[in-house]
Amino acid sequence: MKSLVEAEALDAADPLRSFRDRFALPKGVIYLDGNSLGALPKSTPTRLQAVAVEEWGQGLIRSWNSHDWVGAGRRVGAKIAPFIGAEPHEVVVADSTSANLYKLLIAAVKAQGQRRTILSEPGNFPTDLYMADGAAWSVGDARVKTVRVADIVDAIDDDVAVVLLTHVHYKSGAMLDMAAITAAAQAKGALVLWDLSHSVGAVPVDLNGCNADLAVGCGYKYLNGGPGAPAFLYVAERHQAVLRSPLSGWFGHAAPFDFGDDYAPAGDIGRFQCGTPPILGIAALEEGIAQFDGVNRAALFAKGRALGDACIALMGEYCPEMELVSPHDAGSRGSHVSFRHPHAYAICQALIDRGVIGDFRAPDVLRLGFAPLYVGFADLWRAVEVLTELLRDGSWDAPHYHARNAVT
Ligand SMILES: Cc1ncc(COP(=O)(O)O)c(C=O)c1O
Structure with a gap:
């Protein structure tokens, strides 16, 4: 890509x-942060208005049945399944990614007999390690170990x-070989839990094709679910009857509305829900x-790779x-590209x-x-133009660009 004209072509x-055009992006903004918070779909305010005014306001408590509020976690989980190579009954929307990590890590350790180590990598996303x-x-007698x-x-x-492990690393954008690592770990008797937060909706993921065990992921990044959107988790069908959530809330019960005193987990993925769904x-x-809807996923992923390649070349x-x-190789990368600079914070603020x-x-x-749904090549061209200019004139080095915000 050698010019704005070429980018526009x-x-x-x-x-x-x-x-x-499905997204309400502000005029004059080039949004290159859909890997952190997806953009607002134009139809979301209308949907939220309908859920609030009609389903909640008019339907009141009846909407738990009439609008399938009670099945929302399973229903939307099933819609995420095709993005990650899972069956619809293997995914549920519930809680946050952090909470889902906790549930599945404990479920996994408890299902693994005497084995007591959770193995991860240093520099994994902080919440995963925490x-x-x-x-x-x-668990009490378990431990965490990290190795490169x-x-x-x-x-x-x-x-x-x-x-x-996180499939696409939040900082470097490096994508791991899910199939190879899963197979090698399983051959040694370990389960693998994949964090798909930077993968879902951005790169091809084939959990069942990799014989994966467990996965979690965010709803507010490439899936455009909005700030703090509920997360999802995946448990391969073969593990569902064995693994049990330590957060044994009533929405994970086999029959929550029997109001029994004893906990009996649901016989399906629903057992990994906890409390009332948001x-x-x-x-x-x-x-x-x-x-x-209507997106050709191969074209989506190819566009993400092409934008990343073009970004690396222009930068x-x-x-x-x-x-x-x-x-450098798009096959080993997610849909974000990262660059190091001693003053990256100030440069980011100036941008x-x-x-x-x-x-x-x-x-x-x-x-x-x-985010390949709404970022274009001309956006990238202009972004690099702006960055080039502010690096050249040094305007990023103003004191106010160095003052750290709470969220970076
Ligand atoms: C890899 C990864 N895992 C988890 C999270 C966040 O988890 P939570 O939604 O529970 O804050 C992020 C957020 O950026 C992330 O990048």
Whole structure:
């Protein structure tokens, strides 16, 4: 991609171009942070209004049955299944990614006999490591061990119950070989729990094709579910009768409305729900997922890769002081590309000030995310133009760009 004209031609030829109109992106903003918080679908406020005014306001408590509020977790889970190569009855929407990690880690350790180690990588997304720590503490005699991802398979010994990895790394964008790691871990008797937060809706995922055990993921990134959207979890059918959630809330019960005193987990994926589902949040997530209706997934993933490739090429040419952190090869990368610079925070703030929204991850990484549903090649071209300019004139180095916000 050598010019804005060429970028615009790529956009004109993009089979997904019309999907951009489904999103309420602010004028003058180039949004390269859909890997952190997906954009607002135009239809979501209307859906939320209907759920609030009609289903809640008019239907009141009746809507638990008449609008299938009671089945919302399973229903929307089934809609996520095709994005991750799962069967509809293997996915449920519930709680946050953090809570789902906790539930599945403890379920996995408890199902693994004497094995007591949760194995992960240093630098995994913080909540994954923190929840592993909390899960080990809750189990009592379990422990967390971390080794470099390159050494992960070698580190699986007879004590490793479960391997916890993020498929697309939140900071580097590196994508792991799910099939190979899963097979190698299983051959050594371990289960694998994949965090798909930066994968779902952005890259191909084939959980059942990889004979995966367990997975979790976010609803508010590429799935466009809105800030704090409920998350999802996957448990392979073969594990569902054995694994039990430590958060044995009534929505995971086989018959919640029998109001019995004794806990009996549901016989299906529903056992991994806990409390009353957040209906407004799930409705927004369902609307976010509906934006993919009619999308050719192969074209979607190909566009994400092409945008990443073009970004790496343009940055290499115009902003060589930004050091590429992500894999160069698109096959080993998610849909965001990261660059290192000692002043990445200030540079990111200066970009945001000029309408180009990416984000910063400590200590020194600028992330540029390409949600293929609504980011185009001309957006990328303009973003690099803005970055080139502010690197050249040094305008990023103003004191107010160095002052840290609570959220980066
Ligand atoms: C890999 C990964 N896991 C989990 C989370 C967040 O989990 P939660 O929604 O519970 O805050 C994120 C958020 O960015 C993430 O990148």
